[in-house]
Amino acid sequence: MLYFSFGSNMSEKRLFQRIEASKVGVAILAGHKLFFHKHSETDGSAKCNILETGRTDDIVLGVLYDVEESQKPVLDTIEGLGLGYNIKTVSVKIEGASFQAFTYYATSIDKSLKPYKWYKRHVLEGAIENRMPEAYIRSIKAVEAITDKDAERRDRELSIYS
Numbered sequence: 001m002l003y004f005s006f007g008s009n010m011s012e013k014r015l016f017q018r019i020e021a022s023k024v025g026v027a028i029l030a031g032h033k034l035f036f037h038k039h040s041e042t043d044g045s046a047k048c049n050i051l052e053t054g055r056t057d058d059i060v061l062g063v064l065y066d067v068e069e070s071q072k073p074v075l076d077t078i079e080g081l082g083l084g085y086n087i088k089t090v091s092v093k094i095e096g097a098s099f100q101a102f103t104y105y106a107t108s109i110d111k112s113l114k115p116y117k118w119y120k121r122h123v124l125e126g127a128i129e130n131r132m133p134e135a136y137i138r139s140i141k142a143v144e145a146i147t148d149k150d151a152e153r154r155d156r157e158l159s160i161y162s
Contacts, residue, residue, distance in 0.1 A: 002101035006062035007048030010126025013160045019071040024064040027092035032060045036115045038106035041083040046113035049106035084108035116148040118157040
């Protein structure tokens with residue numbers, strides 16, 4: 001099963017500690033924009049979302065992973081399927097080749113929320129390790145983030161990069 005990740009699971013360190021998968025490559029999703037405005041049901045902060053714009057010049061970069069069918073229920077739980085995220089099929093491209101993949105999109109949006117710094121770092125680490133264009137990395141860096149007051153959660157989330 002092909003899974004298009006555009007948020008924190010772009011980081012292989014994060015995803016591979018959670019499920020078994022293999023990376024296919026960096027993929028482009030046209031006609032969408034990336035936002036940090038999905039309301040997290042678990043910690044109240046903002047998470048990533050993709051919004052369909054229909055404009056071909058709007059793109060979201062992400063990582064296409066091949067996920068074993070047995071891992072899909074685990075991924076659904078991690079992603080919060082039914083708790084602010086739903087699934088849709090998207091067409092992504094890698095070096096001109098098209099692939100059909102599933103991805104998650106937000107059903108619970110709050111534009112006033114900000115992501116935690118540790119969450120933004122997961123997204124940023126994924127973009128950097130996958131050698132995404134500098135302009136895309138800068139756009140992620142420009143997202144305003146806040147400090148998670150739960151130090152234990154913050155330290156646990158960032159421990160994979162130590």
